[in-house]
Amino acid sequence: xxxxxxxxxxxxxxxxxxxxxxxxxxxxxxLIDNKAGSVNFPDVLMIQGLYQFQPELPFTPGGExxxxxxxVGDGVExxxxxxRVFAMTGIGAFAEKIVVPEAAAVKIxxxxxxxxxxxxxxxxxxxxxxxKQRGMxxxxxxxxxxxxxxxxxxxxxxxxxxxxxxxxxAASTQEKIDxxxxxxxxxxxxxxxxxxxxxxxxxxxxxIKELTNGAGxxxxxxxxxxxxxxxCLRSIAWEGRYLVIGFAAGADAIPKMPLNLxxxxxxxIVGVFWGAxxxxxxxxxxxxxxxxFELHSEGKxxxxxxxxxxxxxxxxxxxxxxxxxxxGKVIIKI
Numbered sequence: 001x002x003x004x005x006x007x008x009x010x011x012x013x014x015x016x017x018x019x020x021x022x023x024x025x026x027x028x029x030x031l032i033d034n035k036a037g038s039v040n041f042p043d044v045l046m047i048q049g050l051y052q053f054q055p056e057l058p059f060t061p062g063g064e065x066x067x068x069x070x071x072v073g074d075g076v077e078x079x080x081x082x083x084r085v086f087a088m089t090g091i092g093a094f095a096e097k098i099v100v101p102e103a104a105a106v107k108i109x110x111x112x113x114x115x116x117x118x119x120x121x122x123x124x125x126x127x128x129x130x131x132k133q134r135g136m137x138x139x140x141x142x143x144x145x146x147x148x149x150x151x152x153x154x155x156x157x158x159x160x161x162x163x164x165x166x167x168x169x170a171a172s173t174q175e176k177i178d179x180x181x182x183x184x185x186x187x188x189x190x191x192x193x194x195x196x197x198x199x200x201x202x203x204x205x206x207x208i209k210e211l212t213n214g215a216g217x218x219x220x221x222x223x224x225x226x227x228x229x230x231x232c233l234r235s236i237a238w239e240g241r242y243l244v245i246g247f248a249a250g251a252d253a254i255p256k257m258p259l260n261l262x263x264x265x266x267x268x269i270v271g272v273f274w275g276a277x278x279x280x281x282x283x284x285x286x287x288x289x290x291x292x293f294e295l296h297s298e299g300k301x302x303x304x305x306x307x308x309x310x311x312x313x314x315x316x317x318x319x320x321x322x323x324x325x326x327x328g329k330v331i332i333k334i
Contacts, residue, residue: 003095004314004332007058009049012319015061017312023099030079030105031071035114037062037093039330040122040151041223041248044322046091055091061318062093065334066108066117076102084108086117088125088278094314094332103282109293119303119329120292123155126245126274127221128288131159133277134270135219135241139164144208144217144232146224147248148185149176151329154304156221157185162300165219168211172324179327183304187211195253196227205231212237221245226253233261233269240267304328 005018025031043061045051066086069079079085085105092098108117131137143160147153148169160167161184169180169188177188189207192200208231209216216237222229225247233242247254262269278285295301306328309317317332 001096002311003060004062004311005058006047006061009047009057012044012047012315012322015047015315015318017314020060020095022097025071025073025099027074028076029073029099029101030069030076030085031097031099032065032067032085032087032105033070033097034065034067034093034095034334036067036118037065037332037334038118038122038151039317039321039326039332040064041246041321043318047318053090060092060095062095062332063090064088064118064121065093065098066114067098067334069105070097078102079105079107084110084114084117086121088121090275094311094334096311096334106286106289109297111297112293115305115308115331115333116296116303118331119151119305120296121289122274123151123303123329124159124292124301125278125285125288126272127152127155127159128292129274129277129285130221130243130245130272131156131163131219132288133284134272135221135243137163137165137219140166141218142166142168142212142215142237143219143221144168144170144235145180145185145221146170146228146232148180148188149327150223150248151326152223152245153221154180154183154328155301157183158301159295160221161185162295168208168217176327179304191228196231201227201231204228205235208232208235216240219243224248225255227255229255230257230261233257233265233267236265236267238266240265242267242269244269244271305331307331308333 069083087100087105143165149171167185169185223245308331
């Protein structure tokens with residue numbers, strides 16, 4: 001079968017399309033003929049050796065895909081050949097076939113196409129867990145979303161609106177803000193790209209306070225990090241929840257927050273590690289996905305697939321996300 005392979009660590013240009021043996025079915029697992037895979041920021045980090053969980057070389061990147069089950073191993077109880085599923089695997093998704101544990105594959109509604117299904121798990125799974133279990137977002141509260149036009153950002157905009165929040169989207173261009181408004185954001189503003197100096201940080205904090213009539217956001221969703229984080233924390237409302245999602249600004253730009261702000265604001269800095277939670281609480285995660293399917297059927301969420309690439313151009317798909325050209329999800333059709 002054909003697969004996108006990382007044979008040496010480095011930028012996406014070093015990735016190769018290779019012929020590799022078909023995976024063999026084993027007990028408790030299912031074989032999926034992949035139809036689409038979704039590119040996420042961990043893929044960008046992993047191929048460079050910058051992710052917290054690093055597979056041995058060579059490996060096939062790709063943490064989520066969607067397709068049709070073509071074989072089941074002994075002991076599989078709830079899935080069968082012909083089922084349409086998405087799979088969350090961490091690696092291996094950018095290939096024509098993949099073998100995954102039964103628990104890693106989830107049946108998708110017939111109303112959902114494979115591109116949408118591939119775009120759903122990581123972004124919407126992360127964002128619903130962040131807002132519901134970690135941020136405890138309530139109807140009527142204000143939610144600020146950084147990097148709002150990216151995959152997790154747009155998912156958060158939609159989910160925040162579905163949960164009854166006032167959603168403020170922050171992104172780097174007016175085009176991206178317009179996209180967020182289309183997906184339900186109530187307000188939006190542009191922030192500068194790159195490392196912010198002190199004057200720009202103060203301006204960012206002031207802008208957030210202005211948009212919230214001085215109260216500040218109740219929940220901040222931050223997948224960016226870097227020099228954006230501290231001014232957002234300074235603007236947060238009393239008893240606000242600051243959700244740490246990731247560090248798209250770079251692993252070398254992980255912010256060091258002044259803890260006196262948590263005292264002055266009575267606020268919380270809350271870590272969001274969805275992958276670990278899924279492993280510890282699979283039943284709760286299943287309920288979250290049932291909620292997501294229901295929201296999709298009601299038209300309240302709809303993954304924005306902004307760009308599609310064929311498998312042969314998989315390296316370009318990852319570079320597209322790395323270079324921050326994506327507005328929504330980047331899909332590799334398989």
